[in-house]
Amino acid sequence: MPLTQLESTAPEAPEKEFLWTLNFGPQHPSTHTTLRLVLTLDGERVVDAVPDIGYLHSGFEKLGEHLDFNQYVTIVDRMNYLSPLANEIAWHHTVEKLLGIELTPRCKVLRTILAELMRMHDHLLNVGTTGLDLGAFTAFLYAFQQRELIYDIVEYASGQRFHTSYTRVGGVLFDVNVDWANQVREFVKGFRPVYQEIEKLLTRNRIFIERTKGIGVLTREDAINMGATGPIARASGVVRDVRKDDPYLAYADFDFNVICSQGGDCYARYLVRMRELLESIKIIEQAIENIPAGPVNIEAASDVVLPAKPAVYRSIEGLIQHFEVLMPNRGYPVPHEEIYAATESPNGELGFYIVGDGTPRAYRARTRPPSYVHFSIFPHIIRGHLLSDVVAVLGSINIIAAELDR
């Protein structure tokens, strides 16, 4: 049977017919959580990316208007679950600023240590999983082994590995003891060798460099204009760190450097995170030897903290105070004011905007999540790169979907 030629008079392809659409996520191993991207591709090259978020939206800010300052801490932990304590510290930092509470020196140093442990916790995960997504499996194991040790330290202090709910208005739930400090010392001692191992595995790894260098470049101007903060801004050459520029807790007392890079690409972000691990360990080393003695909570007479248990059991004033704090229809006076306060969370500037209305519940509890702003930068920095680079860039900007959607 003779072959007949097919009609080759297909109409001229419209301008964009060669583009195709790929749905990336919501479930994909490299998103680690529930993110969805609608990618428009030209072959393997990304022409456009439209993030579709909101899969994990659970109304945290609405809940914040119905729970009191101490209850809401359990919700705040669940935002950036890689560094729950950093969120708690940020939340209570804002609340204490609203109430005008000055923490005790011991509490300041304790919270500083915990905040830095959380920074290491987050950066270790980020470095590890960025490697994992790009095929370097081993570094991930080293990083996660160190994270387990941080979990143990946090568990010893608060009783919880993950969602610790450890801070309280004016202090923390329990004081720490010598054993805890020794556990931290032990961790600090063992960390540097492991850091060296991770560095050996990734920093000069040819494949890792090829996959990250020059990928997802964010210039300094764009970083500022688009609201990037934290390691992402610093990797683009923005010299800014809330810990230095607007010191809170005990950061002014410790010696550390702000790590910056000029690169602006995924590799620069990786380098900044790695060096920040060393700076954090430096802060912890200084702080753990200098934890001031004295009470960890502000004095009980200030009517926002629970009195010590002996006072509750043996004196009527203590008992009254205990119930004043705990009963939902009681409470302490809160100014009719609004406040914005920010801390340097591992991911960037984590701020809260609280409107006080006289009751110990926030009238409005706005979270300024760093991931949310960073994810809006993502389409801008992925354009023109290959599909496989989506994974590298997603890893390097460290999107936490729970914080993104709240």
Place this chain on the structure above:
Amino acid sequence: MFDLATLQSRFGEEITESSFRDNRRITVPASSLYPVLECLKNEQGFDMLVDVTAVDYLEYEGATDRFGVVYVLLDTAASQRLIVKTFVNPPQPELPSAYPLWKSADWLEREVYDMFGIVFRGHPDLRRILMPEEFTAFPLRKDYPLKGIGERHNFPVITRAES
């Protein structure tokens, strides 16, 4: 550097300054919001828009306006913050978009629109961002109950045959 006198002489005396703890705030009438933001960015060095949010003052003691919209600005060089606040009212809460000045306004304003229904004129892509597209209410308004108004119980059930 922030200079209130310049703003007042150029955009009217209604611009007032207040402060609480270390927060420095100015209140600006909605009509002159965009020129004030433009001046703050281009002339007074506030190069980063850190946050845009809104507050519904429906049940707030002593409030006269319904919505307050808050812009948290930052001068990265001098490490100075400024909070710009303005008020809008129903039935048509509307403000000019700050997107031409700061690109970070894109998603931040979309979230305010999604949660409070405040429309930003001139925004390139004002869609819902966290809530689903077909959602009709604005959940962070104070007249929206915590438990919702039945959205979760009234999902259309799609049977296997229909799917």
